[in-house]
């Protein structure tokens with residue numbers, strides 16, 4: 001074990017005192033008395049340091065004495081650590097009255113709850129919005145005051161990254177949004193908003209898109225049937241009519257793709273807040289998808305590399321659709337290059353990679369790729385049957401699985417789309433070491 005500098009310094013002091021005593025003893029002839037006096041001086045010095053430390057422990061409000069090297073320096077470090085601990089534990093108490101004063105005058109409903117979920121304080125706006133009287137509810141659990149299983153699960157989970165929306169009651173349409181943030185020692189500051197109107201508008205937009213898409217399905221199927229009948233009845237010699245029917249058929253397929261993507265998007269939006277807890281074997285899912293897609297792209301090389309056995313918690317249909325969109329995009333925009341799909345471990349969690357060496361994407365387009373109907377080259381996308389909704393679906397699925405979507409791409413050199421899942425979604429432990437992850441090209 002290496003001796004600490006403080007210990008060495010004290011040994012030096014001891015040696016110095018002993019040498020001084022011997023020298024004094026040589027002069028006076030009584031070295032024992034000299035040694036005794038110098039030891040007493042040294043002990044008094046140490047005792048004085050300890051007495052100061054003890055005094056400060058009993059009067060922490062006083063300024064700590066600062067001292068030089070050796071034992072004094074050690075004591076000074078103890079003073080500093082203790083002042084920090086006192087400051088940390090006392091600041092929430094000091095900041096709470098100030099915080100309450102500022103929040104009391106706000107129009108937004110604000111509450112303070114303890115780490116165990118007990119109501120410590122709320123402003124008037126919160127009393128009005130939640131229909132409670134603080135005087136009656138103080139100290140009760142927020143979940144007893146509000147009675148909502150979703151709120152109870154949210155507080156229990158202790159992950160406040162996303163706000164929580166809940167309906168006020170079974171019958172009521174009123175919708176409240178809770179935003180939690182941790183502060184102080186272990187308290188939570190909660191802002192509550194009435195988002196009934198916003199929620200209603202979002203639901204109406206979703207329902208409208210879903211209903212229109214649904215209503216369009218039947219007429220499209222009927223028209224498709226007629227086009228096919230006409231194509232068989234029309235003589236091949238009538239090339240003008242045959243060409244017209246072919247164009248009609250192509251446009252109809254586009255509309256059908258659009259309707260089915262819109263329907264799928266609104267259906268995954270409507271179950272956005274639900275927990276996705278199915279156990280998914282991504283290796284098997286990817287292998288299935290590749291077998292399904294290969295016959296449709298016979299001239300292309302589509303390969304799969306699975307280097308982890310990690311399974312994740314999620315929704316199979318959503319994950320299947322996200323991965324299929326990424327692979328089909330790589331085939332569509334990958335020119336003739338091979339497409340490689342990988343399921344690997346990364347530094348932050350398991351990751352899916354879809355790589356191609358095709359067209360690539362200019363940097364200025366990357367931040368907008370996941371917007372609905374955003375296409376880099378609209379006519380090209382339409383010509384190959386794109387709807388402009390594929391990456392919007394992928395992004396949606398990523399968000400609902402707390403995954404992050406990244407894209408590394410260079411114009412003319414190809415693209416790599418990565419879907420990185422959090423380790424919290426992993427079911428089994430990693431089997432092999434993986435690649436380093438870096439947050440380049442994160443799609444917001």
Ligand code: ADP
Pocket residue numbers: 325329330333334356358359360361369374375376377381382385386387388389390391392414415
């Ligand atoms: P689309 O139906 O048009 O393919 P997406 O939302 O799937 O719509 O993709 C949006 C746009 O992103 C596409 O129009 C295309 O320009 C670009 N894109 C997507 N994947 C790739 C890729 N692998 N290589 C190059 N460009 C891509």
